[in-house]
Amino acid sequence: LAKTTQPISMDSYEGQEVNITCSHNNIATNDYITWYQQFPSQGPRFIIQGYKTKVTNEVASLFIPADRKSSTLSLPRVSLSDTAVYYCLVAPSGGSYIPTFGRGTSLIVHP
Amino acid sequence: DSGVTQTPKHLITATGQRVTLRCSPRSGDLSVYWYQQSLDQGLQFLIQYYNGEERAKGNILERFSAQQFPDLHSELNLSSLELGDSALYFCASSAVQGLNTGELFFGEGSRLTVL
Numbered sequence: 602l603a604k605t606t607q608p609i610s611m612d613s614y615e616g617q618e619v620n621i622t623c624s625h626n627n628i629a630t631n632d633y634i635t636w637y638q639q640f641p642s643q644g645p646r647f648i649i650q651g652y653k654t655k656v657t658n659e660v661a662s663l664f665i666p667a668d669r670k671s672s673t674l675s676l677p678r679v680s681l682s683d684t685a686v687y688y689c690l691v692a693p694s695g696g697s698y699i700p701t702f703g704r705g706t707s708l709i710v711h712p
Numbered sequence: 713d714s715g716v717t718q719t720p721k722h723l724i725t726a727t728g729q730r731v732t733l734r735c736s737p738r739s740g741d742l743s744v745y746w747y748q749q750s751l752d753q754g755l756q757f758l759i760q761y762y763n764g765e766e767r768a769k770g771n772i773l774e775r776f777s778a779q780q781f782p783d784l785h786s787e788l789n790l791s792s793l794e795l796g797d798s799a800l801y802f803c804a805s806s807a808v809q810g811l812n813t814g815e816l817f818f819g820e821g822s823r824l825t826v827l
Contacts, residue, residue: 635815644714644802644818645755688755699768700745700816702755 603691623689718819730791737805750799
């Protein structure tokens with residue numbers, strides 16, 4: 602399984618764009634990249650998933666360069682309610698896979 | 713609302729006791745995962761069931777056991793409880809056995825406090 606590395610914590614201010622980068626150097630051809638968000642005392646929640654290039658939904662954008670060795674979760678114009686832990690997961694297709702969450706990135710949005 | 717229901721939400725008990733945590737997956741989801749989250753350990757995978765059968769085991773202690781019933785709900789049994797077992801226990805479900813492009817849906821968790 603591809604190992605992921607992401608910053609332990611980040612700080613931002615309301616209204617700013619936040620980019621959280623995840624490194625996954627040994628990503629396999631069939632791996633997908635998935636991001637989850639977890640608020641305090643709640644279960645993680647799926648945000649976005651992608652394979653290559655760019656994916657956008659109502660919550661975030663996910664940028665994946667051509668070599669796919671990293672990915673960047675972009676949160677536009679964050680608010681205080683975006684304060685959460687963000688997890689990057691790399692999921693292989695086919696067979697059984699157990700989602701491993703690691704420590705994630707703790708994002709704190711300041712007023 | 714993820715559609716995954718966990719009970720109880722909070723549980724306080726003493727060392728040496730036994731508790732059972734219950735999880736009802738989203739309607740139609742066959743896979744159930746249990747995770748433990750403590751302050752110093754992050755989100756740790758414990759065990760997975762698929763359609764009533766155990767599929768994968770993670771860092772689950774021998775004092776812990778789980779099962780998935782024919783109606784697909786699952787229970788996590790924790791026995792001989794220790795102070796270090798205090799944590800949030802999450803259940804998650806998915807439609808498929810392994811996550812390919814599918815997503816995992818988490819419940820709100822059961823907070824266990826062992827005194």
